[in-house]
Ligand SMILES: NC(=O)C1=CN([C@@H]2O[C@H](COP(=O)(O)OP(=O)(O)OC[C@H]3O[C@@H](n4cnc5c(N)ncnc54)[C@H](O)[C@@H]3O)[C@@H](O)[C@H]2O)C=CC1
């Protein structure tokens with residue numbers, strides 16, 4: 127078995143579907159293990175992957191850990207196998223903590239986001255030299271390359287990447303919901319307002335990618351004395367920029383706390 131996925135939740139499933147649909151690995155070479163045995167069995171039956179129990183992990187060449195960080199210390203005893211390489215998506219959990227609990231330096235730390243479900247994840251990746259020479263880093267790069275872009279990132283920046291990019295879709299969702307509420311407040315039908323908000327995020331993202339700085343797009347939309355600058359004045363007075371910055375700071379700090387709990 128080339129890969130065992132432990133924790134087949136939102137991310138584990140996105141990865142399973144991404145690597146199999148892109149032909150990176152056939153489902154038959156992947157095993158699934160989840161505390162929710164029914165879910166794992168159903169996913170295995172649907173995709174052709176194998177449904178595993180903990181003793182089966184000894185046959186895995188590599189193990190992807192995608193459980194919540196608080197679960198890690200509870201299961202690290204049976205996760206630890208002699209000849210396996212590990213890849214962890216867990217927020218905050220450092221390669222040092224992974225090494226200490228799993229008893230190997232063949233550990234790769236990744237930080238994707240939920241856009242992995244549509245092949246548009248931004249995934250940070252880092253690993254100690256031992257994982258690189260064992261081919262684990264390259265293996266993980268291929269896995270996460272199947273669900274989006276992969277960025278090499280020094281480990282000391284992982285919690286910042288988590289607080290901005292991995293948590294980012296939730297911030298965007300709050301923005302979209304509030305924008306739609308504004309539309310509804312001014313009389314637009316709810317369903318239309320939601321559709322407009324989602325499409326605005328997509329199209330604005332495309333527009334931003336063609337510009338060197340986000341402020342350029344803002345300046346192009348805001349006509350002198352027009353509607354947009356009147357709206358922007360309210361956002362500035364409400365401290366929206368500061369709130370977003372502080373959200374990233376808080377999420378980054380929370381990542382560090384989650385990591386400390388698993389040391
Ligand atoms: N959801 C997101 O947007 C992102 C999540 N992450 C990280 O990825 C990890 C997984 O996140 P999600 O997929 O969102 O979580 P999730 O809650 O959807 O999935 C976790 C899975 O682990 C299973 N599980 C729980 N205890 C277990 C055990 N003892 N043995 C085996 N399986 C067990 C659960 O049944 C569940 O299916 C977390 O550590 C999170 O920090 C990283 C980046 C983004």
Ligand SMILES: O=C(O)[C@@H]1CCC=N1
Pocket residue numbers: 217288292293
């Ligand atoms: O909220 C969390 O802890 C996870 C990690 C980044 C996105 N979701």
